[in-house]
Structures are given as C-alpha cells and as structure tokens.
Amino acid sequence: MKQAVMTAPGKIEFNNIDVPDINDNEVLLQIKKIGVCGSDIHVYHGKHPFTSYPIVQGHEYSAVIEKTGKNVTKVIPGQKVTARPQITCGNCAQCRRGDYNICDNLKVSGFQANGCAQDFFVVSEDVVYPVDDSISFEKIALVEPLAVAVYATEKPGSLEGKNVVVYGGGTIGNFIAQAARCRGAARVMLREISAYRLQVADACGIDYISNPLDESMEEAAERVFGPEGFSVAFEAAGARPALTDAVNSISKGGYIGIVGVFSKAPPVNMAFICEHELKMAGSMMYKHEHYLKAIDWLKNNMIQTDALISKCFDFYDYLDAYKYIDEMNDKVMKVMINVNN
Ligand SMILES: [Zn+2]
Ligand SMILES: [Zn+2]
Structure with missing residues (x-):
C-alpha cells in the first residue's frame, strides 16, 4: 500500500509498504480524504514544537471500514467512518477524571504518532465513529475541526x-x-x-x-x-x-x-x-461527545461547508497542496488530499 512520510521539513517520501495487521480491538480503515490544517503546515515548515521526523501526517479524515478485529462491535466492514486522532494514557490525573483531551501523555496522530496519510490505517475501536452514508467523504473529513x-x-x-x-x-x-x-x-x-x-x-x-x-x-x-x-x-x-x-x-x-x-x-x-x-x-481539541455532536450537526445540515473546501489534491501531489496553501495565504480555506476515490 502507498504511504506518504514527511522525512524532514518540506520533504515527503512515498513508500510502498505492507498493509498493517490489527489486533482484536482494532479496525483497519481504508482512508478516503484527508484535510490539511494549520498545524500540518507548521510541521511542513519545521515549526511545530512537538513533532519530530520522520512522521506520517494526517489527522482530519474520512474512511471506510476495511476489516474489524474479533471483539469489535461498533462498526462493520464497508461502513463510512471517521476517527478521533487522540491517543491518551488513561493513567494521568486528567485522564482519570475524564479530561483526556489534556492528557499529560497525549499523542496526536500525525504529530507525535503516525497519521493517516496512507491507503490503510489502524485505529482502536473506541476512537472510531460511524457516519451516516448520506454525508460525503469531504464533509466527514471536516468532523475533526468542527469538533x-x-x-x-x-x-x-x-x-x-x-x-x-x-x-x-x-x-x-x-x-x-x-x-x-x-x-x-x-x-x-x-x-x-x-x-x-x-x-x-x-x-x-x-x-x-x-x-x-x-x-x-x-x-x-x-x-x-x-x-x-x-x-x-x-x-x-x-x-x-x-x-x-x-x-x-x-x-x-x-x-x-x-x-x-x-x-x-x-x-x-x-x-x-x-x-x-x-x-x-x-479549550484543547475535543472529547468523544463533541465528535458525536459534530457528526450530528453535519448530518442535519446545520453546518454549511461548501464554501470551506477550497481544493482537493491527489495523494502523490501532497507537497503541491502545502505549496498551494503557502501561495494562497489568506485566500484559502480547507485543502484536502484524495487518498482513495
Ligand atoms: Zn487539524
Ligand atoms: Zn493521560
């Protein structure tokens, strides 16, 4: 499968690697669209304080369930989904009181852990959100910033x-x-x-x-x-x-x-x-319930998104997407990467 790795600021390498395995509580996602955000641009410029290289980027995305682990009950193969990119420790004081969005050991996919800039991506069942079939893959990739x-x-x-x-x-x-x-x-x-x-x-x-x-x-x-x-x-x-x-x-x-x-x-x-x-x-990122509400508002057409999506780039033109955002400066909103049609 294809994978985009940022090996150094401003440098992306495309690899061909094996499709990863999943454990009983994980799901394998086939990635559809990835939204590029300001933080990704900071990584591209080498100005993100908490990211080191090499890193696979991508934390705002839509996907389809490819495969589920034995214990997974929340989703089934073929379903449209998105996932919350937070990996939390569950042990620190904040996690223990439910404020895991400010976990002491928080890792965000695409920054401190690899993200979804690849054909297939493995996530734990508890961060996956099934999304109504009527919502487009572009809109689903906007759930993260909306949350x-x-x-x-x-x-x-x-x-x-x-x-x-x-x-x-x-x-x-x-x-x-x-x-x-x-x-x-x-x-x-x-x-x-x-x-x-x-x-x-x-x-x-x-x-x-x-x-x-x-x-x-x-x-x-x-x-x-x-x-x-x-x-x-x-x-x-x-x-x-x-x-x-x-x-x-x-x-x-x-x-x-x-x-x-x-x-x-x-x-x-x-x-x-x-x-x-x-x-x-x-306020730092979001929690589970905010993902649910973001999906609900999108499904009920309470949020307008058409004017927000500026342009979509092919997977192998990842770097061009960043250059475009830099060139357009304030005249660009959300740029997306098309991983699989
Ligand atoms: Zn973002
Ligand atoms: Zn924690």
Whole structure:
C-alpha cells in the first residue's frame, strides 16, 4: 500500500509498504480524504514544537471500514467512518477524571504518532465513529475541526440568547461562529482582516461580519449589538490585537474562549479582567461527545461547508497542496488530499 512520510521539513517520501495487521480491538480503515490544517503546515515548515521526523501526517479524515478485529462491535466492514486522532494514557490525573483531551501523555496522530496519510490505517475501536452514508467523504473529513468548535462553544455554558463575537475567520473560527448559532446564540459576529475569509463566512450564512481594517471594535459592536453589547467571545486567530479588542469591549462578566495559537505571549490587561470580572478559558481539541455532536450537526445540515473546501489534491501531489496553501495565504480555506476515490 502507498504511504506518504514527511522525512524532514518540506520533504515527503512515498513508500510502498505492507498493509498493517490489527489486533482484536482494532479496525483497519481504508482512508478516503484527508484535510490539511494549520498545524500540518507548521510541521511542513519545521515549526511545530512537538513533532519530530520522520512522521506520517494526517489527522482530519474520512474512511471506510476495511476489516474489524474479533471483539469489535461498533462498526462493520464497508461502513463510512471517521476517527478521533487522540491517543491518551488513561493513567494521568486528567485522564482519570475524564479530561483526556489534556492528557499529560497525549499523542496526536500525525504529530507525535503516525497519521493517516496512507491507503490503510489502524485505529482502536473506541476512537472510531460511524457516519451516516448520506454525508460525503469531504464533509466527514471536516468532523475533526468542527469538533474543536463544538467543544469551544460548550465551555462557556449555554449560549442561548447571547451575543457572540468570533475573532478569526479560518476554518476553526468559521466553525465556531456556526456552532454558536447552532447553540442558539442571538447574534454572532465574525471579525477577520481577510476580505476573502469574510466572504466565505458570509457564504456560510454567518449573519454579521466585520473587518477591523474598516471599522473599530467599538463601531462594530455598536452596529451589530447596539447598547446590549456582547457577553461571549472566542479568539480563534492567535492575534494580539484581537485579544485586546475582546478584553476591552466585552460586557462585564463576559467569557473569552481561547482557541487560537499565539506564537508570542500576548499582553493582557489584567486590571480589566479583575474589575470587569471577565472569564477566560482555553479549550484543547475535543472529547468523544463533541465528535458525536459534530457528526450530528453535519448530518442535519446545520453546518454549511461548501464554501470551506477550497481544493482537493491527489495523494502523490501532497507537497503541491502545502505549496498551494503557502501561495494562497489568506485566500484559502480547507485543502484536502484524495487518498482513495
Ligand atoms: Zn487539524
Ligand atoms: Zn493521560
């Protein structure tokens, strides 16, 4: 079977290897589509702090069950599936209390363990999710980033009737805005400096969009929310000015979710956090139930994805996909790799 191995930053080798064996509790997946995300690009550039080479990439994917181990009851061969790329220890304090997404020994497929950039891939039964036949392989490959948004929007508690601002209009920010709407938010505004990404947000039915290059945070909040303001914000851009805007403009007692990756530690006005009783919390990946909800929302057409899929590359053009993402810069959303048709 074919396999793509990143042997060094910017270098992919294609191998022909044997199809792996499975144990009684594992399943063998035939990989269909793989979504490429920002973290994969960091690995491509040699800038991912927790990944070493060689590595087989790929953690957002759709597949079909090829074979199941003796003890497997959750899925049967031929079924469309996706899988959660988290390998957790089960022993650390967080795992023991159910917070395995922040496991001390967390390994993510495609980063600290090999991923799915190959014809066939073995995973444990407990991380496999059967998906309705009506959902396309492209959409199934979006379950992973959508699950990030499902979890991030669950953390603040009920969003019912609340006004929400999302900073950053990449795939994650876009999904967070859509997820907030699914959770009953009153008004959702997405702030983003890329005109292209704002256009995509608009095409995905996100009601209010705002470009910081055109209007200040105060103007945008006044235009969209009026005197009511907003009480929930999500930072999904990893941008210092966005975080500053959120802290300075959110209503007293508001919640700011941190999802973006900050390459440099941002200065935060702690006096404001204290006096305004702001709450700030990170969210890291997702858990089992967020995968289930992401699949459910996709199945029920509650999430718009058409405008999010920019381009699909053939397996042997893996490197071209990365080059394309680099070249297109902010004018690209989700790029996918076609492993098997
Ligand atoms: Zn990803
Ligand atoms: Zn653990």
